[in-house]
Amino acid sequence: xxxxxxxxxxxxxxxxxxxxxxxxxxxxxxxxxxxxxxxxxxxxxxxxxxxxxxxxxxxxxxxxxxxxxxxxxxxxxxxxxxxxxxxxxxxxxxxxxxxxxxxxxxxxxxxxxxxxxxxxxxxxxxxxxxxxxxxxxxxx
Numbered sequence: 849x850x851x852x853x854x855x856x857x858x859x860x861x862x863x864x865x866x867x868x869x870x871x872x873x874x875x876x877x878x879x880x881x882x883x884x885x886x887x888x889x890x891x892x893x894x895x896x897x898x899x900x901x902x903x904x905x906x907x908x909x910x911x912x913x914x915x916x917x918x919x920x921x922x923x924x925x926x927x928x929x930x931x932x933x934x935x936x937x938x939x940x941x942x943x944x945x946x947x948x949x950x951x952x953x954x955x956x957x958x959x960x961x962x963x964x965x966x967x968x969x970x971x972x973x974x975x976x977x978x979x980x981x982x983x984x985x986x987x988x
Contacts, residue, residue, distance in 0.1 A: 867911045873900035881918055884925040885932060892918060927967050930974030
């Protein structure tokens with residue numbers, strides 16, 4: 849390679865912002881609705897877009913719809929991010945190894961994002977660490 853230029857970036861997740869402003873509804877990443885572990889957001893964008901439309905048509909509370917539909921996933925992804933960062937390189941290696949051995953990737957990743965009771969006990973710790981370290985502000 850010639851003229852190599854290294855680059856990097858950072859992301860922040862801010863769920864303390866309101867999801868609405870007047871009649872406008874924010875969806876997907878604009879609303880801070882994305883996966884805290886890897887930053888993926890297309891599913892949240894599609895779901896929140898649907899919910900925004902539903903809130904307009906039905907006159908429903910958009911914030912409440914999003915919390916109901918996406919809240920548990922956002923909490924779980926925050927815990928996953930905390931565990932991932934806490935374990936560092938070892939955690940990354942473990943995650944890659946376990947993922948590569950899985951017979952079904954959908955099943956493997958579904959288990960990572962389910963709401964297991966033991967991991968949910970980490971939510972207050974993960975939320976506090978996120979507020980201090982990785983600048984994630986969340987209310988879910």
